[in-house]
Amino acid sequence: MKRILLFFSFLLVYVGVDSQTVNQQLKTASKMQESMPDSCILISQKVLTKISDTDIKDKGYAYWNLAQSYLYKHQYHTALFYALKGNELFAKSDTSRLYQDIQATIGWIYFDIGNYQYAVPYHQKALEIAQLRANLSEEVLYTNALGLNALSSNHYQRALGFFQKALFILNSSEEQNRSLLSTVQNNMGIIYIHYEDWVKAETFLHQSLENSSGVASGLLETYSLLSRVYLNTLDYEKCKAYLDKAENVSYKTSYSFSLIEYYKVRYEYERVIGNLKSAYRYQNKYIQLYKKINNRNVQGVMNYLIEVQDEKIKQDKLLIEQAQKIALNRQILVFVGITLAIIVIGILYYVFKSKAERSLLRQKLLKQELDEKEELQAELSSKLAYKNEAIETLALTMSKRNELVKKVAEDVSKSSSADVKKAWRKFEQAFNQYSDSSILSDKFIKDFKYRVQSQFPDLTNKELQLLVDIRNDLTSKELAEKYHVEVKSIEMSRYRLRKKLHLEKGVQLKDFIMKL
Amino acid sequence: MKKLILGYVITILFVSCQEQVQQNKGVDRYDYPDVLNLKGTITVPQQYGVSSFSDLGTWHSFSLNQEAENGQLGNFAGPYLMRQQQSFWLSPSILGLQIKDVVNNEILNLSEAENIANVFYPGLLKQSFELNDLQVELYLFNVNERSTVITADVTNKGSNQEVQLGWNGSVFGKLNASMQISGNALQIDINENESAQLLFNGNNIQKADTTYAYIDEELQLKSGERTTITAVFSYTFNETERAQYTNANQVFIKDVKPAYTANEERWNKYIKTLFQGSGAGLLDVNKYDKLAVKSLLTLMHNWRSAAGDIYHQGIVPSYATPYFQGLWAWDSWKHAVAIAPFEGQLAKDHIRAMYDYQNEEGMIADCFFRDLDIEGVNWRNTKAPLSGWCIYEVYEQTKDIEFLKELYPKLLKYHEWWYINRDHDQNGLCEYGSTDGTRIAAAWESGMDNAVRFDEAVIIENSKGAYSINQESVDLNAYLVQEKLYIQKIAELLNDKAVAGKYANDAEVLKAQIQNVMYSEEDGFFYDVELKSQDKIRIQGPEGWAPLYNNVATQDQAKEVVKVIMDASRFNTPMPFPTLSAAHEKFNPQKGYWRGPVWLDQAYFGIVGMNNYGFEAEARQMAQKMVESAKGMAYTQEPIRENYHPLSKEGLNAFHFSWSAAHIIMLF
Known part of the structure; x- marks a missing residue:
């Protein structure tokens, strides 16, 4: 039990330490977003592998770090990818600071790539969360952001509305946030410059300077804007004074939006003054920076994103169309298949039916034929049987006649009459001649041979003759006499015949032959 | 057979006629529930994107509570206070109905209610539900230009009950320090002048931090009996107003019925008027x-x-867009013409509101606002001359000759102002321009702020405080022809024959000038022309069909323009x-x-x-x-x-x- 407790407490401590380090690492990374974006990316990505899917907070934090770092590196695709990934983690009703930051980051990404319309809903959401969290300075920050979106979309009136609202919020709060105030006042100055309302522009820009926190980029912008006001109101002395101030701070910042504004006013001023050499120099600087900012790369990102989105929509449409087509095709296919199957079955049914009918008919016919044949055969066999009987009877009569002849011969031999003996010899000769010839009719023999041959096709003529002889009731002795051979060789012939007729033991050859 | 067909045709005719009659007869506001989606949940003062309801020109509005279907009942969302760029939602819901079961000494949980309906009808927000044998119907409508009434009808559908009704609500954090109770009123200060106020029918109000509660007296509600509880919300701009409306609104607390009936009749009349059409019928x-x-x-x-720096009532371009909560010259002429058949007085006042900002030279300001401290009057330019059309059309609807008499000299002055201040070469063709010599304000004067036709325009001085751009615009001059004809009509109505004759004549001259100078045969379209050279600025925009709208083009020219359109x-x-x-x-x-x-x-x-x-x-x-x-x-x-x-x-x-x-x- 103690061991288990120990194990669990150890586990708890381990988990605690681990999660703490993840969070700490993320915090450390977040501080490097702008200054060392690569390190921030490295740490965040490393940490990301340690975070489980369920730990939404840390995961979101890591994604936000990545998005911000890539934003500072001007790699907008990647920044947007991570920011949107972070965004997905949270419920729309989330009110955490992190969710707010992610919303704002997405807004700034869209803003930086020039798609101000897309930035609006995200800045709006960030503003809403800031309001719910009752964080006044963030509320002002995002109201100002919305103003910048409108300003960049050339919706000056709407932009002015947002800046005025930002001022209203700042003024109605007790806490002072002078640097924010300065920023908003500077932006009001931009609007009034656009409206060519020089008095209001001058007022707000001076107020902005009064509240400035002294950050070079902000100062440069305000100085430049002020000199633009004086340039337009033809107050060249003041214009020059602010341009000189701008020149001094211009070396302390690389913020391109401020610099470009400065170069532009400067070159216009120098041109008006007639200092063409200097004008040319600043115009050059302006053009170079303009190209850098408005390079196709950055502009292209937006187009690319839109293209990608359009492409995706197109593809989705295509997929849907294809799916619909496939579904339709499948339906057609199924329909065609079913139709075909029905047709095939129909044909088959018809074919089989007629075939069956025909075979039935043929069978009937065959049977009829068979019956007729059987009838014929029966008739034939009964005829045969009758003839056989007749023959047998004849044979019997003949053997009795032979015995009678023998008896007569014995009697004749006992008689001494030469005439009788002579007459007897003549009779015996005639009789023998007659008995040599077969007692079976030629027709019977022909039929018999035909039948036997068709049953046993490999019988030789000699063997056939033997068969006929046996059928003719000739004994082996008689056969030996007839053919002038030994009885033994007749016996051999009988044996071979038995074999050829495939007779089993115990079956009399004569009986078998008689049944053939 | 012929008889059969005839009978059939007659039957069809009869049936279709009957349907027609039904269609026109039965129309009232209850046929149009939720035409706009006014549902929303207010979580922060700067809540964005929730549409709202107002009437009679109040500077505040209410919405339906999105969560009513989920049991958040007895209230409406808001109010939203319209204070230009400083607009905000005062409360998620300022007045929530409370019902107490006296016998069991418990407040009914409204989320258990059934048969919930939460609907926006023209001029009215209505919520109804049933709970504990009680049928509750909650109405919200406006009763005057500063005030909204919220009233609940509670009907006992079961056995005798003893109930106690009340209201409670809260405001967003920032304002908690400024809630004060006096008599039957709860006052919420917005700034040193403006205040919102709730009026109840008793004094039993309590407040704490950002919330308040009002409890009415206990009452016996017999089976089948109905009771009503009413509260009034008002948003006023100074102490005098606050006192005035506190006084005036007591009558609604006592008996709200006449106000409700008036509201219903007024809105049904609007709907009826709407379906009569305006005549054009396109x-x-x-x-x-x-x-x-x-x-x-x-x-x-x-x-x-x-209110404040707006001296007559009018219609703003959009309550939902804070910077549009003012009156603009161009917009106003259009609004007034459209609203005249419904609210003649509003249409007339709308025109007066604009002429309140006519300066001594005769020019009317581009725009102005209720609180000029937030955003000032724009005197840098005016807008295209459509006020003659507007005045005449509103007269046609109201037939108020006194109104014509009042506006006639002002209109003449404004019309003449163009020829004194915006005709650089005095050739009878005017230009858009500005008072401060900026090109941008001159473009604003056309109403088409960033139209391409002005991209290359150059500003030139006519006299002190009067500048033109170096191009004569076709739309401006076409409107001026039409305005001359309206002035002629008004002059005739007022028996000013000299003026009528002169303007009729001038109109003909200008019309011919436009036909000859501004029409391009080649393109079959009308263009602005450059001041000196009279070269056409060949950019095709809507100004090209302004001569058709104003009946300035010839029939042949019109035919060609229609082809382009x-x-x-x-x-x-x-x-x-x-x-x-x-x-x-x-x-x-x-x-x-x-x-x-x-x-x-x-x-x-x-x-x-x-x-x-x-x-x-x-x-x-x-x-x-x-x-x-x-x-x-x-x-x-x-x-x-x-x-x-x-x-x-x-x-x-x-x-x-x-x-x-x-x-x-x-x-x-």
Whole structure:
């Protein structure tokens, strides 16, 4: 039990330490977003592998770090990818600071790539969360952001509305946030410059300077804007004074939006003054920076994103169309298949039916034929049987006649009459001649041979003759006499015949032959 | 057989006639529930995107509580206080009904209620539900230009009960320090002058931090009996007003019924008037009935009473867009014409409000606001001359000759002002310009802020405080012809024959001048011309059909212009009438403002222009195409927009935009 407790407490401590380090690492990374974006990316990505899917907070934090770092590196695709990934983690009703930051980051990404319309809903959401969290300075920050979106979309009136609202919020709060105030006042100055309302522009820009926190980029912008006001109101002395101030701070910042504004006013001023050499120099600087900012790369990102989105929509449409087509095709296919199957079955049914009918008919016919044949055969066999009987009877009569002849011969031999003996010899000769010839009719023999041959096709003529002889009731002795051979060789012939007729033991050859 | 057919035909005729009669007869506001989606949840003071309801020109509005269906009952969302860029939601819900079961000493949990309905009818928000044998019906409507009544009817459908009714609510954090109770009123200070106030029918009010509660007396509610509890919310701009409305609103607390009946009658009359159409009838009001109601509601919700630096009531471009909570010259003329058949007094006052800001020279300011400390008057430019049209049309609806007498000299002065201050070479063709010598204000004067035709314009001085751009605009001069004819009509009505004759004559001269100088035979279109050279600035925009709308073109010229309008590659885009020919390289339908997006006023001018010259079929076709194609316009609860994308047809910029609504109404 103690061991288990120990194990669990150890586990708890381990988990605690681990999660703490993840969070700490993320915090450390977040501080490097702008200054060392690569390190921030490295740490965040490393940490990301340690975070489980369920730990939404840390995961979101890591994604936000990545998005911000890539934003500072001007790699907008990647920044947007991570920011949107972070965004997905949270419920729309989330009110955490992190969710707010992610919303704002997405807004700034869209803003930086020039798609101000897309930035609006995200800045709006960030503003809403800031309001719910009752964080006044963030509320002002995002109201100002919305103003910048409108300003960049050339919706000056709407932009002015947002800046005025930002001022209203700042003024109605007790806490002072002078640097924010300065920023908003500077932006009001931009609007009034656009409206060519020089008095209001001058007022707000001076107020902005009064509240400035002294950050070079902000100062440069305000100085430049002020000199633009004086340039337009033809107050060249003041214009020059602010341009000189701008020149001094211009070396302390690389913020391109401020610099470009400065170069532009400067070159216009120098041109008006007639200092063409200097004008040319600043115009050059302006053009170079303009190209850098408005390079196709950055502009292209937006187009690319839109293209990608359009492409995706197109593809989705295509997929849907294809799916619909496939579904339709499948339906057609199924329909065609079913139709075909029905047709095939129909044909088959018809074919089989007629075939069956025909075979039935043929069978009937065959049977009829068979019956007729059987009838014929029966008739034939009964005829045969009758003839056989007749023959047998004849044979019997003949053997009795032979015995009678023998008896007569014995009697004749006992008689001494030469005439009788002579007459007897003549009779015996005639009789023998007659008995040599077969007692079976030629027709019977022909039929018999035909039948036997068709049953046993490999019988030789000699063997056939033997068969006929046996059928003719000739004994082996008689056969030996007839053919002038030994009885033994007749016996051999009988044996071979038995074999050829495939007779089993115990079956009399004569009986078998008689049944053939 | 013949008899059979005849009988059949007669039956069909009879049946169709009957249907027709029914259609027109039964229409009242209860036929149009939730024409706009006014549901929302207010979680922060700067809540964005929730549409709201107001009436009679109050500077505050209420919405339906989105969560009512989920059991958050007994209240409406808001109010939203309209304070230009400083607008905010005062409360998620300022007045919530409380019902206490006295016998069991417990407050009923309204989330257990059944048969819930939460509906917006024209002029009224209504909620009803049933709980514990009690049938509750909650109404919210406006009773005067500062005040809203919320009243609950509670009917006992079961056995005798003892109940106690009350209200409670809260305001957003920042204002907690400034709640104070006096008598039956709870006052919430907005700033040193402005305050919101709740009025109850008793003194039993308690407050703590950001919340308050009011409890009425216990009462026996017998079976079948009904009781009513009423509270009044008002938003006033100074102490005098607050006292005045505290006093005036006591009557509603005592008996709210007459106010409710008046509200119902007034709104049913609006709906009836709406379905009578305006005469032009280029759109079928019965087919687009919801759109018609939505358009009327848009104007009504933008109705703002006289307050602060606005001396007469009027209609603002959009309550939902803080910087549009003021009055603009161009917009106002259109609003007043559209609203005149419904609220003649409002239409007349709307015109007066603009002439309140006519300076000594005769010029009318571009725009001004209730609180000029937040945003000042724009005296840098005026707007296109449509006020003669407006005054005459409003007179036609109201037949108030005194009104004509009052405005006539002012109108003359304003008309003449153009020829003194905006005709650089005194050739009778005027230019847009500014008072401060800026080109941008001159472009604003045209109303088409960033139109391409002004890109190359140069500003020149006419006299001190009067500048023109170096081009004579065709729309401006076409409007001036029409205005001369309206002045002639008014002069005749007022028996000023000398003026009538002169203006009729001047109109003919100017008309011929436009026909000769500004029409390009080659292109079949009207253009602005350069001041000295009279070279045409050949950029095709809606100004090109202004001569048709104002009956300035010849029939042959009109025929050619109609061809250009009907060209699918130029103005007959999927959503027709873009503000720049779609074939122009600077055509930017998404961000262009006046370089592509469709504005319904210009579309209206095009449609009516075509109709003026006998192209009625084309006019009807385009009117229908416009309302059918604009996304969310005809068949959804979506608000009417400031402008529309000519290709994707999607709504752009501000929501609930008055002049879009005004011109739709004029087409019926």
